[in-house]
Amino acid sequence: xxxxxxxxxxxxxxxxxxxxxxxxxxxxxxxxxxxxxxxxxxxxxxxxxxxxxxxxxxxxxxxxxxxxxxxxxxxxxxxxxxxxxxxxxxxxxxxxxxxxxxxxxxxxxxxxxxx
Amino acid sequence: xxxxxxxxxxxxxxxxxxxxxxxxxxxxxxxxxxxxxxxxxxxxxxxxxxxxxxxxxxxxxxxxxxxxxxxxxxxxxxxxxxxxxxxxxxxxxxxxxxxxxxxxxxxxxxxx
Numbered sequence: 001x002x003x004x005x006x007x008x009x010x011x012x013x014x015x016x017x018x019x020x021x022x023x024x025x026x027x028x029x030x031x032x033x034x035x036x037x038x039x040x041x042x043x044x045x046x047x048x049x050x051x052x053x054x055x056x057x058x059x060x061x062x063x064x065x066x067x068x069x070x071x072x073x074x075x076x077x078x079x080x081x082x083x084x085x086x087x088x089x090x091x092x093x094x095x096x097x098x099x100x101x102x103x104x105x106x107x108x109x110x111x112x113x114x115x
Numbered sequence: 116x117x118x119x120x121x122x123x124x125x126x127x128x129x130x131x132x133x134x135x136x137x138x139x140x141x142x143x144x145x146x147x148x149x150x151x152x153x154x155x156x157x158x159x160x161x162x163x164x165x166x167x168x169x170x171x172x173x174x175x176x177x178x179x180x181x182x183x184x185x186x187x188x189x190x191x192x193x194x195x196x197x198x199x200x201x202x203x204x205x206x207x208x209x210x211x212x213x214x215x216x217x218x219x220x221x222x223x224x225x226x227x
Contacts, residue, residue: 031213040123042203042219043159050213058214090158094213103149104205104215106158 003027004107006091012113013081021076021110023091031094032074033104034058034066036087043090049074081114088112118142119206121218130227134191136202138218141185144209148180148187151203153220159203163189194225 004025013019023032030051035043035058045058047066055068063085065077078085088111092104119140128134136150147166151159163178165171165187171178177190187206191198204218 035217040219042121043205043217045214045216048214096213103161103164106160109156109158 004091004093004105006089006107006110008110009108010111012115014115015082017081019078019081019112021089021091021112023074023076023107025072025091025093025105025107027093027095027105028071029093029095029105030071031096032068033092033094034064034074034076035090035092036060036085037090037109038087046076078112078114081112083114086112086114118208118216119204119218121202121204121221123219124222125224126221127224127226128194130194130196130225132194132225134194134198134223134225136189136191136204136221136223138187138189138204138206139185140187140204140206140216142206142208142216143182143185145185145206146209147207148178149205149207149215150176150178150187150189151205151217153201153203155200162202191223194223196225196227199223199225 007022033048034046049055049068091107094104150163153159165178165180175192179188201220201222203220205215
């Protein structure tokens, strides 16, 4: 079973619609992240959460909101989708080991198309 | 200036050659450095991480870090066609122990 799951895997929606992308993890990590990936731009951080009560904006948070419902669940919402939010979205998790950050584990991604 | 910069490529090498991928970063206080491999349409997976100046080897992969020059590289020896992918450099900035800043990635093509 996958440690980090994302639903849906693919979604096509229309401009102005509200959409939610969900992420669940069984790794027991307390840190969770949402990224978007566009061709040639690498991964850009949208929001991150270090625990249920700690949510932070990343470099491109405008137009997005998040909810950390539980340690294992972190959802991303687009309140009113627009075409330039068409991208591949990844959820990731991590923890600290010996005070150092360790790798982030990525979910399989959600391909979102906004028409 | 971007915080983490990579040449987008594509970098093309023949099978069996050494592929050299480079990354520079702007935050001099950065402490941890990661290389991820991403196949087309798939999620990134970690190949190497490095914290200290110098070289770190793992099989055919060597990560090199030079903090004075703010430069990190990944060498892939005996390159195989299966190494063809996009390689993402990621840096943990100073003062934030959980956040990673990613470069745009370098596409590597290994030709048989």
